[in-house]
Amino acid sequence: MPAATVVLLPGTASDEVFVRTVFAEPLSQVGAVLTAPRVRTLCERLTALDTAWEGHPIVVGGVSLGAHVAALWAVRNPDKCAGLVLALPAWTGAANGAPAALAAKASAQVVTEHGLDAALASTTGWLHDELTRAWRGYGDRLVPHFEEAAESAAPTLDELRSLRVPTGIVGCTDDPVHPIAVARAWAEAVPRAVLTTTTLDAYPHALGRAVQAWQQALG
Known part of the structure; x- marks a missing residue:
């Protein structure tokens, strides 16, 4: 099998x-x-x-x-x-305002207004390492993706x-x-x-x- x-x-x-x-x-x-x-x-x-x-x-x-x-x-x-x-x-x-949806919207706003490094500055440890790699990998599609995910x-x-x-x-x-x-x-x-x-x-x-x-x- x-x-x-x-x-x-x-x-x-x-x-x-x-x-x-x-x-x-x-x-x-x-x-x-x-x-x-x-x-x-x-x-x-x-x-x-x-x-x-x-x-x-x-x-x-x-x-x-x-x-x-x-x-x-x-x-x-x-x-x-x-x-x-x-x-x-x-x-x-x-x-409907679920915590993860609100978090995605907030991340989109911080990246838009202050840049990716500022958004990553609030994270530490393994999460910081994971997000640094993954978020940079999205490039210009990061903010639009946050926004579409929050409304999905x-x-x-x-x-x-x-x-x-x-x-x-x-x-x-x-x-x-x-x-x-x-x-x-x-x-x-x-x-x-x-x-x-x-x-x-x-x-x-x-x-x-x-x-x-x-x-x-x-x-």
């Missing part, structure tokens, strides 16, 4: 390097093959999933915005999706209830930008979902726990 292909998308202004860092090892441990496409817009994220499908169902997912896009793709393409690996869903349905829709609860594939979700119990209540709501809505949790001090590698949750849902 061929190894499962798992296509994972980055979050807002994140990149494929972060996806590989978090998910390559846990996926290899379960015999799955990771595809982490280079995408810089919402449209590119959706196109990457369409392109990855080669006639047999694939497992899709991602982090934050990437999780939203993957779940919406699964809703619209039920015959093409074999499973979902989702980390940190940030809202359900319309953004996630799946509604009714849409999530329509999913019939094994789904692993990881949520964070102390991340104010990605409220644990959202992850719990998604897990309660998706019929075959398994939810696992982490905390901020275990970031970023603990987001890979979504893989183990997906494996549990398979069982």
Whole structure:
């Protein structure tokens, strides 16, 4: 039996390097093959999933915005999706002032008014390193991407209830930008979902726990 292909998308202004860092090892441990496409817009994220499908169902997912896009793709393409690996869903349905949407808008404003270095100055540690690389990689598309992400829709609860594939979700119990209540709501809505949790001090590698949750849902 061929190894499962798992296509994972980055979050807002994140990149494929972060996806590989978090998910390559846990996926290899379960015999799955990771595809982490280079995408810089919402449209590119959706196109990457369409392109990855080669006639047999694939497992899709991602982090934050990437999780939203993957779940919406699964809703619209039920015959093409074999499973979902989702980390940190940030809202359900319309953004409506969700913390992650507000953070994206605020980042866009700071970059526009004060420049990229000023926006990065408020970050430290691994997050600073990740954002410095990823945000610079977006170039002139960074601010437009922040803005489109902040206005984008996630799946509604009714849409999530329509999913019939094994789904692993990881949520964070102390991340104010990605409220644990959202992850719990998604897990309660998706019929075959398994939810696992982490905390901020275990970031970023603990987001890979979504893989183990997906494996549990398979069982």
